[in-house]
Amino acid sequence: MAQGQGRLNSSTKIPKGNLSDGNRKLDAFSKRQMLAQHRKSLPIASVDKRLVEEVQKHDTLIIVGETGSGKTTQLPQFLYNAGFCGDGKLIGITQPRRVAAVTVAKRVAEECGVNLGEKVGYSIRFEDMTSSLTRIKYMTDGLLLREALLDPHLSRYSVIIVDEAHERTVHTDVLLGLLKSVQDARSKSLNNLQNTKNKKTNNDIQLKENGAQCLNFLKQYQGRTPLKLIIMSASLDARIFSEYFGGARAVHIQGRQFPVDIFYTLHVENDYLDASLATIFQIHLEEGPGDILVFLTGQEEIESVERLVKERLKQLPENSKKLVAVSIFSSLPSEQQMRVFAPAPPGFRKVILATNIAETSVTISGIKYIIDPGLVKARYYDPNKGLESLVVVPISKAQALQRSGRAGREGPGKCFRLYQEDQFGKFEDSTKPEIKRCNLSNIILQLKALGVDDISGFDFIEKPTRSAIVKSLEQLFLLGALTDDCKLSNPVGRQMACLPLDPIYSKALILASEFNCLEEMLITVAMLSVESIFYSPRDKKEESRTTKKSFASPEGDHLTLVNVYRASNEFLEKRSGLSKEKREKAFRKWCKENFIDSRSLRHARDIHSQIRRNVEQMGLRVASCGDDVLQFCRCLAASFFLNAALKQPEGSYRALANGEIVSIHPSSVFFKNKPECLIFNELVETNRKYIRNTTRIDYLWLTELAPQFYAVQN
């Protein structure tokens, strides 16, 4: 286990006590009293008036304050109470992650004593929990960008708080640029109106006399308040943001609630999974009560540690077995993610195995111990090769601080860093902005839809490389989303921008309505939007392979996914008479027997209903190609032509767009029986360059269906 000395100390302390345990026993009234007391004890509470004044004085404000000091939950309430929601305006708070938006909104609704969706609500992709009463709205940064498509001046908002800005997600970065221009536009239009008002009141007595005109004018005037923008985090370099916003004011909130002692290892840990496991059990057996949060790099790793925890528990004496493991990662459906927030059964300790999804913003009640191996899985995109790689890299200092900050929120905590202190010293201060390492097609499509034609001229806080912009523009042009002069095409580009999907998937849906196979494509896109439908336990590899074959389509992985989805439909329809619980139980059993991840399939079914609604609203024709699966394969070729590959003599493939030599992923139906030509969904580099989700196509279709690319090149 890690050893060392405490590093963080509290400057503000409140009496010890486990709020959530107490809460359960209290009635609603005393619960509210307790919440009110808790609110008062937060470090931010002592500076509430000052913060409100700062927001009143400055249009842009940067707030840096310790983790857990109360920024996310309290500031919106201070602003609401100070009258920032007059005229029915909203305070919007963006989060980089869905789970944070949902859980923080729930907490704030509870603190305000209202039902979620009334005064306090949240909105995330595929889920809206707001109403006409909502004034404090938590949402993902991506969602606010989408809102700007419909309301370019974000006129419903008086304040926007961009929380956890240190994460520098591509959405946060673009949002900052957009908010800067919205602020500008709103101030200008306000000045114009002010001038008009002055002129009119000076020269035009009629205005005062004409009640209707005056009322109209006032309405117009009041609708255009300046947009207040607040940028927040516990770990951001205020200087960068301040410079970007023309010397915006930055304030620091002092103090944290409870101390978190930091421990480092004395030696380098070569096997961090083994070290994590050892630390979990050392805490469990030697430390006092309190739950554990472990940061791992991905689903596979989480599932393997979960299995190892269960195995090791079997070897412990009966009185030491009271430990439950729960996991959280981004591809889990929201309702499954929420399980980590439920208390452990009485007398049990909970260990949460999480990716960096639980790194910022969230408070998980009961967490006292953090285990941080110091690693994260990050996506890197090479625009020249069109190659995405998933690489495990060291975290930044900012991330380490955020991770330790998940403890010390309800009482003192401990953070075990499974690396040496001098290793920590070598970590980058902050995380490399995502915009510098991701495929930009999606974001460029959205910017175009927002009317930003000159992407290179857009005021990014940090500009992506020119080659990344050019490559993405080229891709969008080839997909038909842009015209020759790089404007959004009508209707295809506009329709693509309306769908909350990767441009290539949106294009596949639009084309599918022409190929009469939108029903199959909707299923395919939904199934591809979740991590992995099939799983194969180590001890049942052969059995799971045989079961998977029963769904396999000779055309490839896409129709195999369609077969799984339809089989689940059939299964559920036959049990439509059962109660919801019984049906769900039967569904899970069926999934288990078929080596299907029930959580992923449930999630895919939800996504399917959402995007089906989207395409219906757009007026696309939803029809099935029935047995004419060739139509579906041709449609895949017409949409994924940029991802076509040809078999090489030695059995590998050459990706036609970039010449990369790639292998078929072992999970594919074509792993052994390889067709001459295929299209794939993903090209990912892990230990090799793999293509995943493939369908057999005829090479000649490419020139016929995508002449814009193949007729020129070949």
Ligand SMILES: Nc1ncnc2c1ncn2[C@@H]1O[C@H](COP(=O)(O)OP(=O)(O)OP(=O)(O)O)[C@@H](O)[C@H]1O
């Ligand atoms: N869901 C919750 N359950 C229990 N306590 C909570 C919950 N959410 C917040 N709290 C309490 O409110 C405090 C302030 O939380 P808040 O999220 O506002 O802090 P923050 O300053 O935004 O932290 P961070 O920078 O880590 O996001 C927490 O430390 C915790 O004590």
